[in-house]
Amino acid sequence: MKKRWYDYLWIVSLLYLFLGLFNILFAWLGLLCFFTPLIIAVVGGSKAYCNRYCGRGQFFALLGGRFGFSRKKDPPRFLKSRWFRYGFLTFFLTMFIVMLWNTWLVLSGIRELSKTVTLLWTFRLPWHWAYHGSAVAPWVAQFAFGFYSVMLTSTILGIFTMVLFKPRSWCVYCPMGTMTQLICKARSGNNVSLSQNYKENPYIMQSEQ
Amino acid sequence: MQTVAKRVRKATVGREYCVACGCCVKVCPKSAVHIVKGIFAEVDFEKCIGCGKCARECPASVIAISEVPL
Numbered sequence: 001m002k003k004r005w006y007d008y009l010w011i012v013s014l015l016y017l018f019l020g021l022f023n024i025l026f027a028w029l030g031l032l033c034f035f036t037p038l039i040i041a042v043v044g045g046s047k048a049y050c051n052r053y054c055g056r057g058q059f060f061a062l063l064g065g066r067f068g069f070s071r072k073k074d075p076p077r078f079l080k081s082r083w084f085r086y087g088f089l090t091f092f093l094t095m096f097i098v099m100l101w102n103t104w105l106v107l108s109g110i111r112e113l114s115k116t117v118t119l120l121w122t123f124r125l126p127w128h129w130a131y132h133g134s135a136v137a138p139w140v141a142q143f144a145f146g147f148y149s150v151m152l153t154s155t156i157l158g159i160f161t162m163v164l165f166k167p168r169s170w171c172v173y174c175p176m177g178t179m180t181q182l183i184c185k186a187r188s189g190n191n192v193s194l195s196q197n198y199k200e201n202p203y204i205m206q207s208e209q
Numbered sequence: 210m211q212t213v214a215k216r217v218r219k220a221t222v223g224r225e226y227c228v229a230c231g232c233c234v235k236v237c238p239k240s241a242v243h244i245v246k247g248i249f250a251e252v253d254f255e256k257c258i259g260c261g262k263c264a265r266e267c268p269a270s271v272i273a274i275s276e277v278p279l
């Protein structure tokens with residue numbers, strides 16, 4: 001199939017992680033992959049971000065598909081269950097608020113800037129080399145460290161499930177994907193039926209074992 | 210002379226668990242899949258040739274390929 005410009009956005013995703021190794025302030029750019037999908041979903045009522053532009057999804061597809069770093073096995077049932085997807089989204093958003101709270105603590109001078117990146121919400125890695133002094137307010141850097149932690153953590157989780165299951169398994173429980181799908185569902189109300197019927201799908205009768 | 214009823218293979222999406230990621234859309238050689246309002250994927254049976262690429266790609270494994278009478 002013909003490649004379009006947006007088929008190369010995985011390079012941007014890689015570049016993002018790479019830049020964060022050298023200057024943590026680049027992490028702020030990650031807000032783009034936070035707001036763009038939401039705006040597209042709210043305004044356009046579609047998951048065009050996931051379907052086309054998401055560099056992270058493309059990166060997993062490439063690494064797991066073309067380069068073969070995936071077992072390509074069916075994911076366990078729980079991974080696509082509603083409670084897990086919505087549960088993970090809730091957990092993710094809660095940790096996001098905690099991150100904002102930490103930024104506020106630094107902003108108000110209650111806590112010192114912590115030059116660390118926290119992996120999987122648990123492991124603190126020293127990351128001071130990517131911090132270059134006080135050109136910006138400490139809270140700006142704190143947010144950057146926090147946001148980069150979120151991005152790195154989700155990449156690691158995504159690679160983990162990519163290896164175990166299908167290349168883009170992360171997309172099954174990705175909080176952004178779940179959120180945009182929820183927005184789309186809310187937008188279209190009950191106009192779209194989830195249950196298939198014989199009329200719109202003449203083959204469903206035979207295919208259901 | 211054909212005496213056996215012809216059967217064809219078609220893809221069907223399990224909407225309930227589809228996450229609307231669009232992986233299936235990207236790999237379909239016949240452009241037979243599209244995402245309905247960001248909620249689930251739908252296969253156009255006129256275009257689908259039952260190659261199974263979408264089913265293999267689907268990260269949620271919700272696409273079934275089945276043989277159906279023509």
Ligand code: SF4
Pocket residue numbers: 037049050051054055056057170171172174175176177178230
């Ligand atoms: S589900 Fe997440 S990782 Fe997958 S395409 Fe959508 S935003 Fe990107």
Ligand code: SF4
Pocket residue numbers: 219220236237238239240241242252256257258259260261262263264274
């Ligand atoms: S089975 Fe092949 S032709 Fe049919 S929808 Fe899937 S990828 Fe497209």
Ligand code: SF4
Pocket residue numbers: 222226227228229230231232233234249250266267268269270271272
């Ligand atoms: S790849 Fe699977 S989960 Fe993703 S849109 Fe297609 S059918 Fe739905």
